[in-house]
Amino acid sequence: MEKLNIDQVAKLAHVSRSVVSRVMNNHPNVSDVARKRVLEVVKKYDYRPNTVARSLATNNTFEIGILTTRRGDEALGNGFWTLLHLGIFEECARRGYFVRLSFISSEMKDEIHNFILNEHSIDGLILLTQEVTEIAIEALSARGVPTVLVGHDPIHSKMDSVDIDNYAGAYKAVEHLIKLGHRKIAGMFASIRMQESEQRLEGYKQALKDYGAVEAEELISIGDYSQNCGYQTARKWMHQGTEMSGLFCASDTLAMGALLGLHREGRAVPGDISVVGFDDLPIAQYTIPPLTTIKQPIYGKGKRAAELLINQIENKSVNGLHENLEPELIIRESTGPAKPGFE
Amino acid sequence: MEKLNIDQVAKLAHVSRSVVSRVMNNHPNVSDVARKRVLEVVKKYDYRPNTVARSLATNNTFEIGILTTRRGDEALGNGFWTLLHLGIFEECARRGYFVRLSFISSEMKDEIHNFILNEHSIDGLILLTQEVTEIAIEALSARGVPTVLVGHDPIHSKMDSVDIDNYAGAYKAVEHLIKLGHRKIAGMFASIRMQESEQRLEGYKQALKDYGAVEAEELISIGDYSQNCGYQTARKWMHQGTEMSGLFCASDTLAMGALLGLHREGRAVPGDISVVGFDDLPIAQYTIPPLTTIKQPIYGKGKRAAELLINQIENKSVNGLHENLEPELIIRESTGPAKPGFE
DNA sequence: TTGTACGCGTTATCAA
DNA sequence: TTGATAACGCGTACAA
Numbered sequence: 001m002e003k004l005n006i007d008q009v010a011k012l013a014h015v016s017r018s019v020v021s022r023v024m025n026n027h028p029n030v031s032d033v034a035r036k037r038v039l040e041v042v043k044k045y046d047y048r049p050n051t052v053a054r055s056l057a058t059n060n061t062f063e064i065g066i067l068t069t070r071r072g073d074e075a076l077g078n079g080f081w082t083l084l085h086l087g088i089f090e091e092c093a094r095r096g097y098f099v100r101l102s103f104i105s106s107e108m109k110d111e112i113h114n115f116i117l118n119e120h121s122i123d124g125l126i127l128l129t130q131e132v133t134e135i136a137i138e139a140l141s142a143r144g145v146p147t148v149l150v151g152h153d154p155i156h157s158k159m160d161s162v163d164i165d166n167y168a169g170a171y172k173a174v175e176h177l178i179k180l181g182h183r184k185i186a187g188m189f190a191s192i193r194m195q196e197s198e199q200r201l202e203g204y205k206q207a208l209k210d211y212g213a214v215e216a217e218e219l220i221s222i223g224d225y226s227q228n229c230g231y232q233t234a235r236k237w238m239h240q241g242t243e244m245s246g247l248f249c250a251s252d253t254l255a256m257g258a259l260l261g262l263h264r265e266g267r268a269v270p271g272d273i274s275v276v277g278f279d280d281l282p283i284a285q286y287t288i289p290p291l292t293t294i295k296q297p298i299y300g301k302g303k304r305a306a307e308l309l310i311n312q313i314e315n316k317s318v319n320g321l322h323e324n325l326e327p328e329l330i331i332r333e334s335t336g337p338a339k340p341g342f343e
Numbered sequence: 344m345e346k347l348n349i350d351q352v353a354k355l356a357h358v359s360r361s362v363v364s365r366v367m368n369n370h371p372n373v374s375d376v377a378r379k380r381v382l383e384v385v386k387k388y389d390y391r392p393n394t395v396a397r398s399l400a401t402n403n404t405f406e407i408g409i410l411t412t413r414r415g416d417e418a419l420g421n422g423f424w425t426l427l428h429l430g431i432f433e434e435c436a437r438r439g440y441f442v443r444l445s446f447i448s449s450e451m452k453d454e455i456h457n458f459i460l461n462e463h464s465i466d467g468l469i470l471l472t473q474e475v476t477e478i479a480i481e482a483l484s485a486r487g488v489p490t491v492l493v494g495h496d497p498i499h500s501k502m503d504s505v506d507i508d509n510y511a512g513a514y515k516a517v518e519h520l521i522k523l524g525h526r527k528i529a530g531m532f533a534s535i536r537m538q539e540s541e542q543r544l545e546g547y548k549q550a551l552k553d554y555g556a557v558e559a560e561e562l563i564s565i566g567d568y569s570q571n572c573g574y575q576t577a578r579k580w581m582h583q584g585t586e587m588s589g590l591f592c593a594s595d596t597l598a599m600g601a602l603l604g605l606h607r608e609g610r611a612v613p614g615d616i617s618v619v620g621f622d623d624l625p626i627a628q629y630t631i632p633p634l635t636t637i638k639q640p641i642y643g644k645g646k647r648a649a650e651l652l653i654n655q656i657e658n659k660s661v662n663g664l665h666e667n668l669e670p671e672l673i674i675r676e677s678t679g680p681a682k683p684g685f686e
Numbered sequence: 687t688t689g690t691a692c693g694c695g696t697t698a699t700c701a702a
Numbered sequence: 703t704t705g706a707t708a709a710c711g712c713g714t715a716c717a718a
Contacts, residue, residue: 005711016689021713029687051464052398053711056694061395063443073642076429077625079420085428086419089446098464100406101444103432119346119391120695121441227629256629263631282420286570286599288606288631299416348695359705364697372703396695399710463711 004047012045013037024049055120063098064124064309067132070103074226078253079281080298081128084150087302088126095310097123106135124309126150130194148309150301151196152322160308162301162323166196169294169327170203173248173276176292176329178211181338182246182274186219188233188258189250200250200278218242225250230257238265245273245338252277252284255291259334263288270336280330289333296327347390355388356380367392398463406441407652408465410475413446417569421596422624423641424471427493430645431469438653440466449478467652469493473537491652493644494539495665503651505644505666509539512637512670513546516591516619519635519672521554524681525589525617529562531576531601532593543593543621561585568593573600581608588616588681595620595627595636602630602677613679623673632676639670 006024010017015034022030023038041047055061066088068081089099100122124146127133130153137156140147149161177185185208192198201220208215219242223229230249234257237244249255255277262269269275269289277284280295308321353360358377365373366381384390398404409431411424432442443465467489470476476496483490492504520528528551535541544563551558562585566572573592577600580587592598598620605612612618612632620627623638651664 006713007711017712018689018714019687022688025713031687034687048461050399050711051461052395052404053694054713055395056393056399056696056711057713059694066444070429073426074625074628076425077422079422079425081425082419082422082428083416085444086413086446089444093445098461099444101409101428101432101442102436103429118394118441120396121394227626231629256626260629260631260633282417283570283599283626285417286574286603288603290603349697350695360696361698361705362703365704368697374703377703393695396710397697399712400695400697402710 004045006049009038009041009045009047013041059120060123060313061098061121062096063100063122064092064126064306064313065100065102065122066126066128067136068101068103068128069131070105074228075224075253076103079283080279083282083298084128084302087299087304088306089302091303091306092310095306097306097310104132104135109135109139124148124313126305126309130196146309146312148305148312150305151194154195157322158320160312160319160321160323162304162308162325163196164296164301164327165324166199166327167203167206169278169296170200170248170250171207172203172327172329173278173294174204174207174213174246175211176331177246177248177274177276177335178207178213180246180274180335181340182213183338184214184216184219184244185246185248186221186237186242186244187248187250188221188223188230188254190223190225190254192222197250204248219244225253227253227257227260230254230259231261232257234258234261235265238262238267246335247273247275249275249277252279252281252291252293254278255293255334256283256287259287259291269334274335274338276335278327284330285332287334292332292335293330294327295330297325300325347388349392352381352384352388352390356384402463403466403656404441404464405439406443406465407435407467407469407649407656408443408445409469409471410479411444411446411471412474413448417571418567418596419446422626423622426625426641427471427645430642430647431649432645434646434649435653438649440649440653447475447478452478452482467491467656469648469652473539489652489655491648491655493648494537497538500665501663503655503662503664503666505647505651505668506539507639507644507670508667509542509670510546510549512621512639513543513591513593514550515546515670515672516621516637517547517550517556517589518554519674520589520591520617520619520678521550521556523589523617523678524683525556526681527557527562527587528589528591529564529580529585529587530591530593531564531566531573531597533566533568533597535565540593547591562587568596570596570600570603573597573602574604575600577601577604578608581605581610589678590616590618592618592620595622595624595634597621598634598636598677599626599630602634606631612677617678617681619678621670627673628675630677635675635678636673637670638673640668643668 006017010020126148128150130151133153152161152163187204189201190197221233277291277293280293284291284293349360353363471493473494473496495504495506530547532544533540564576620634620636623636627634
């Protein structure tokens with residue numbers, strides 16, 4: 001069974017190539033008999049138009065690129081990214097687009113030019129994380145590639161972006177602890193150069209303020225999202241004798257590290273300290289104890305980003321849209337009432 | 344700054360398009376002065392050859408596809424896949440290939456034909472997991488796409504594949520437990536329809552046999568790799584009063600579930616039961632207690648698969664190569680000596 | 687409704 | 703060493 005091209009199909013169907021092309025692209029103005037003849041040949045020989053030739057003629061590839069942060073194993077290996085990629089992939093598949101995957105770091109700025117942004121090879125781009133945006137945006141701005149950001153970036157407000165309401169998420173987490181009676185609630189955050197992280201910090205602070213709980217600098221740690229950071233910080237606090245009965249971690253990975261750190265220091269969760277995470281990674285159900293956390297729609301974020309991007313590609317309309325999805329409190333077993341008298 | 348095409352570059356450099364083409368592709372037989380003139384124009388206008396047109400002319404796309412299992416969130420969200428994807432990506436990037444990402448499940452066999460295997464759009468394919476192989480292989484076999492399997496599949500022995508030595512890994516895990524004095528060692532495995540899983544079971548059994556430890560059907564569970572399965576199985580065994588002092592789990596996710604299950608049932612790890620996992624996911628360092636496990640080179644597996652695939656693409660040589668990488672025992676804190684008198 | 691002819695931007699062949 | 707010219711396979715005005 002040879003591979004046919006459009007001319008051979010046309011000949012076999014006794015029509016011109018235009019007719020074949022119209023049939024393949026569902027264009028109108030094709031007589032029923034012609035269409036039928038073409039479809040028979042197509043089916044018989046399993047004809048598929050050559051994607052590359054089609055791209056050359058139409059100047060679009062039906063392929064989008066996603067740029068993911070390239071960090072260390074620990075940060076990449078937490079399951080967050082696969083879910084995000086999956087959300088993007090499935091929406092793209094639904095609408096007929098392929099997905100090209102890349103991991104980039106700041107060391108490879110040159111490669112981004114030469115490799116990622118190869119001319120005409122993709123229709124659009126999704127940048128995962130503000131970190132990625134900072135790395136790649138310069139190379140992108142020159143060319144006019146449709147782009148969607150996952151994670152708002154105030155500096156690039158003309159670009160579509162999607163995120164969750166980080167402020168609200170953090171607020172809900174702290175509110176939950178407060179309603180359980182906790183007054184001294186520590187917080188672990190990643191670098192506030194990222195808007196996402198800054199807003200989680202703001203939500204945390206505002207909840208403390210609104211409810212009149214203890215606000216103190218020594219109850220706040222700024223580092224990164226790694227388990228290791230959570231672990232080290234928790235141990236440091238315990239060694240220093242920093243008093244707290246609640247702990248909000250701006251990611252589940254931080255929380256996981258903190259859980260281990262607290263365990264090492266002989267503190268019971270939630271007996272001595274209640275812990276809330278952020279993300280609701282699949283593993284959060286299986287920490288010891290299972291983690292109360294703020295669920296963010298990771299898959300949904302990816303899916304929505306893909307939607308926005310494809311809309312942009314197909315309508316040629318740049319919107320400067322900034323969308324927020326809602327996070328949700330998931331109560332498990334790492335939080336409990338504050339001990340009476342502890343305030 | 345307009346985008347130029349090869350003809351415009353040629354005109355500006357006062358040469359013919361052929362010369363430009365040769366320069367861009369590092370072909371010989373170009374005079375130094377001509378080369379210099381071309382490179383000046385290229386640099387000045389930031390000219391990049393149109394990838395699509397090039398693909399049409401050369402009939403290769405410098406893009407490979409990877410097919411990942413599409414399972415539930417829990418199974419996808421454990422960090423394994425990102426690492427595997429990263430290994431593939433980085434090797435591809437090094438050799439100038441793009442990576443197209445897809446997630447497939449058995450429900451979408453049609454889409455695999457229509458979408459994934461689109462004509463001429465990729466140069467080769469990596470199938471992650473025997474599961475994926477089973478789903479996609481039929482559609483693939485018709486066309487002659489270079490393919491590499493991650494995870495050996497006895498049925499498709501003519502295709503290149505890469506895996507780790509699953510038998511040896513399991514053997515090492517059990518041997519470790521035995522040397523700590525354990526005699527009753529349970530094992531949790533995934534479906535033995537997968538060669539990978541079957542070999543882990545074999546390694547487990549053989550180690551028991553070689554060292555004269557207890558071999559018993561009731562100490563073996565066959566399910567899947569999910570945390571939930573580990574959790575349920577552990578609880579079931581405890582309820583039934585199944586005696587054991589060691590537990591080998593064929594994945595870290597199983598082990599994580601088991602850890603929680605044992606905890607719920609009031610068993611101390613490693614005080615009452617020592618647990619060994621498999622994979623060494625990044626999270627294995629942060630379970631409570633940190634998990635002793637068999638480390639497999641996840642990133643390296645991806646990298647090696649990409650190497651094999653690109654070799655195949657570029658040498659046009661199908662080898663039927665089956666490569667095994669070595670797993671390694673990582674001792675953390677979930678294993679300890681058997682209690683004296685417990686045998 | 688159909689068919690012809692041309693363009694998309696390269697690479698490859700072959701003669702000069 | 704160079705430069706026409708012919709593919710590569712498809713989409714699409716435009717004319718019929």
